[in-house]
Amino acid sequence: MSSFHTQRTNHLASSTSPYLQQHAQNPVDWWPWCAEALSLARTLNRPILLSIGYSACHWCHVMAHESFEDPATAELMNRLFVNIKVDREERPDLDRVYQTAHQLLSRRPGGWPLTVFLTPDDHTPFFAGTYFPREPRHGLPSFAQVLVGVERAWREQGAAIRAQNQSLLEALASLEPQGSSDLPEAGLLEAAFQQLALSFDPEHGGFGGAPKFPHATDLELLLRRHARTADAAPDPRPLQMARLTLERMIRGGLADQLGGGFCRYAVDDAWMIPHFEKMLYDNGPLLALCCDLYAATGETLFRDAAQSTADWARREMQSPEGGYYSSLDADSEGHEGAFYLWDREEVRARLDAREYPLFAMVYGLDRPPNFEGRWHLHGYRTPAQAAQALGLDPDLAEARLTQARAKLFEARERRVRPGRDEKILTAWNALMIKGMARAARVLDRPDDLESAEQALAFIRTRLWRNGRLLATYKDGVAHLNAYLDDYANLIDALLELLQVRWSNTDLEFAIELAEVLLAEFHDAERGGFWFTGRSHESLIHRAKPLGDDSMPSGNGVAARALQRLGHLVGEMRYLEAAEGTLRLAAESMRRVPHAHASLLMALDDWLDPPELLIIRATAEPLETWRRQAQQGYRPHRLVFAIPSEVTGLPGTLAALRAGAQPLIYRCRGTQCARPVESLTGL
Incomplete structure (x- = not known):
């Protein structure tokens, strides 16, 4: 019998993961990935149902509401499997392995929620999918049908599953890079x-x-x-x-x-x-x-x-x-995007008569709604284009847009926030x-x-x-x-x-x-x-x-x-x-x-190793030179401004000593030039 009925929560209640905590009161007897759960599967010789998701995942929530909160589905899961829930953000190692296995088994990309059935002894997956609906639709079986079918296959086709598992493990091993004697070419x-x-x-x-x-x-x-x-x-x-x-x-x-x-x-x-x-x-x-x-x-x-x-x-x-x-x-x-969506009349009511036409033109409220009968703000026109169309000074238009956004932000702050x-x-x-x-x-x-x-x-x-x-x-x-x-x-x-x-x-x-x-x-x-x-x-x-x-x-x-x-x-x-x-x-x-x-x-x-500029100087020239050396977009230059009084530098940095005058050392790869006393000296 599931421990849920005596504990009122399952084994996820003490988890640090908010995603796992979201499932702590499911009627499913969930376990985190742990030695105790894996041992239980071996002892009972039951397959593991591994469900991987994360707290901000919309379809994870859908499957939870449809299946994991449903007592009848939970009864099937608890009777037929040892159920393990994993937060892919805390355990990217497990997610990476079983997403790859899903692709090998199903020949299509994975995603979340990831639903994988594992053998109880060596944790090799033998069936995998992502979201399964409560009722059959869109060519997908119901989750209950999947549960019953997978458990029957485990009982009746054990030898074939073992052979498939060996092939899967060999396929996983073959994916690993073998290396090359040559470096990649430019x-x-x-x-x-x-x-x-x-x-x-x-x-x-x-x-x-x-x-x-x-x-x-x-x-x-x-x-x-x-x-x-x-x-x-x-x-x-x-x-x-x-x-x-x-x-x-x-x-x-x-x-x-x-x-x-x-x-x-x-x-x-x-x-x-x-x-x-x-x-x-x-x-x-x-x-x-x-x-x-x-x-x-x-x-x-x-x-x-x-x-x-x-x-x-x-x-x-x-x-x-x-x-x-x-x-x-x-x-x-309970609705995707609800925090961010707007009704046109609410926006019109919160902005003054000078702000609304400009805001509507930039963000699309002068067009049909773009998300389930409401508006999600999207820049259809640039502020400059809208200002020109309305005969406004561009700077004035920017100021009005800033005011309008601030008003709507303040109003939105009073809404029910998305979970964090x-x-x-x-x-x-x-x-x-x-x-x-x-x-x-x-x-x-x-x-x-x-x-x-x-x-x-x-x-x-x-x-x-x-x-x-x-x-x-x-x-x-x-x-x-x-x-x-x-x-x-x-x-x-x-x-x-x-x-x-x-x-x-x-x-x-x-x-x-x-x-x-x-x-x-x-x-x-x-x-x-x-x-x-x-x-x-x-x-x-x-x-x-x-x-x-x-x-x-x-x-x-x-x-x-x-x-x-x-x-x-x-x-x-x-x-x-x-x-x-x-x-x-x-x-x-x-x-x-x-x-x-x-x-x-x-x-x-x-x-082509990046250029390293090591500046040794006192406070005033140090900061000025650092800013000047970092101006513009220079991804192939690294600038380290080290105050003159700093000592105890590790490795080759120890040789780049401060002097009586500010110094700049220029290095590339394993070579450093003689120091110079100004940026122009470079």
């Missing part, structure tokens, strides 16, 4: 650009058709190409592609026009209607990208979008303890720390620097234990061994912070993280980094992810960050690990170049 950068150009949407920006995702890493790759070729053989296309894509995202419905921040993806070609959840891992890189586009173009649209995104993150996503929360739900009051997932994830925090540090540097925003430092301090005090990172924190509890993404992205974020202000402590922390990265995750024999560390629990497959997906590839970030840190402190082991990663990834990069933007940026740095 031509892959051109090949990736051509692939992106072929799929580029010249009308709305972005790549391919609906649904459209931000793909910040691809846009960063385009911007780096623009910077690399701007002086030699200017090609306007990379900048145009990146600029148009980000502009349309900012002006469109993907961006929150009132409160700042970006939603996860758009369901249409024109970036009009989003899937309304807001994820921290999207907004950190998009914040950095907005800063980069502003640095590259000087256009205030990108500066304003960066500022509103940073303001949103500080206002709504930063915990009192300093770390950043994970996400905002797509739903509120308040767990704090190390890797996602690292992405936002990097974005905030970039905003502090490019836009000169001290509040963003303070925010980034608070989040870093939180990680140091709450998620760094006994020389190892932990992956997740909530309500005073930090746990789970950190993953490759946690270490790689945090090193990358520290290198960004060090370019805003120097800290020996932060550099030492970056080196400590790099050492754990090599000790726990690096494959010294074949190259590259596993997603899980050596001390992690053993799963059916141990992956070395190379391609970018919703987050940049951990191997790509590690290869780039280790190169930069290795050049900064003169540590050859870091450079060798980066080189081995590129060799491992070479064949995969050749097959689909544009799917490996993070690794391509690491390759770009390997082929």
Whole structure:
């Protein structure tokens, strides 16, 4: 009998995951992924029903309401299976393995909720799907039919399932990169650009058709190409592609026009209607990208979008303890997007007669509703176009729009908010720390620097234990061994912070993280980094992810960050690990170049190492020179302004001493030129 009937809650009640807590009172006898649940499945010889999702997932909520809250469905689940619920954000290792298995079993992409049935002894999946409805529809069986059919197959076709499982495990093993004796060639950068150009949407920006995702890493790759070729053989296309894509995202419905921040993806070609959840891992890189586009173009649209995104993150996503929360739900009051939608008459009532016509023309209230009989704000016209149509001065039009947005934002603040997932994830925090540090540097925003430092301090005090990172924190509890993404992205974020202000402590922390990265995750024999560390629990497959997906590839970030840190402190082991990663990834990069933007940026740095400027000076010239050296968009230059009085620098940095006069050391790769006494001396 299910323990639910005696406990009134299942085994998820003490979880740190808000997603698991959402299911703690289901009549399903859910377990978290733990030794006790796995042992129970072996003892009972029952298959495991593994359900993976996350708290901001709309279809996860639908399946929960239809099936997991239904007593009859729960009775079937409890009688036939050991049921395990996993938050894919806390356990990306499990999600990665079983999403891949789903693709091999079903021959189609996965998603969430992910529904996988595992053998009880070795946890190999033998049937997988995503969302199943309560009643049969759209060619899908009902979830109850799936439950009964899978359990019968397990009882009656055990030998065939075992044979299939062996084939699946062999297929998983065959997916791992075999490596190459050669480094990837420079031509892959051109090949990736051509692939992106072929799929580029010249009308709305972005790549391919609906649904459209931000793909910040691809846009960063385009911007780096623009910077690399701007002086030699200017090609306007990379900048145009990146600029148009980000502009349309900012002006469109993907961006929150009132409160700042970006939603996860758009369901249409024109970036009009989003899937309304807001994820921290999207907004950190998009914040950095907005800063980069502003640095590259000087256009205030990108500066304003960066500022509103940073303001949103500080206002709504930063915990009192300093770390950043994970996400905002797509739903509120039981309906997707309800928090963000407007009725025309409500808008008209809240704006004055001078503001409404302009606002309606820009954001589409002068058109038919675009979402279930209501309006989601989408920039159909630019403010300048609307001002011209209405005969208004452009500056006056901008001022009126600012007033109108402020009024509607204030009104929206009184609505029922979407749920917020308040767990704090190390890797996602690292992405936002990097974005905030970039905003502090490019836009000169001290509040963003303070925010980034608070989040870093939180990680140091709450998620760094006994020389190892932990992956997740909530309500005073930090746990789970950190993953490759946690270490790689945090090193990358520290290198960004060090370019805003120097800290020996932060550099030492970056080196400590790099050492754990090599000790726990690096494959010294074949190259590259596993997603899980050596001390992690053993799963059916141990992956070395190379391609970018919703987050940049951990191997790509590690290869780039280790190169930069290795050049900064003169540590050859870091450079060798980066080189081995590129060799491992070479064949995969050749097959689909544009799917490996993070690794391509690491390759770009390997082929032509970035310029390092080390400034040693007292406070006044130090800050002035730092700002001057960082002007414009210079992704191939790193500037570290180290006060003269700082001593005890590690590695080769120790040789770059302060002098009686301010000094600037210029290094590239493993070579440093003689210091000069002014920027003009460079």
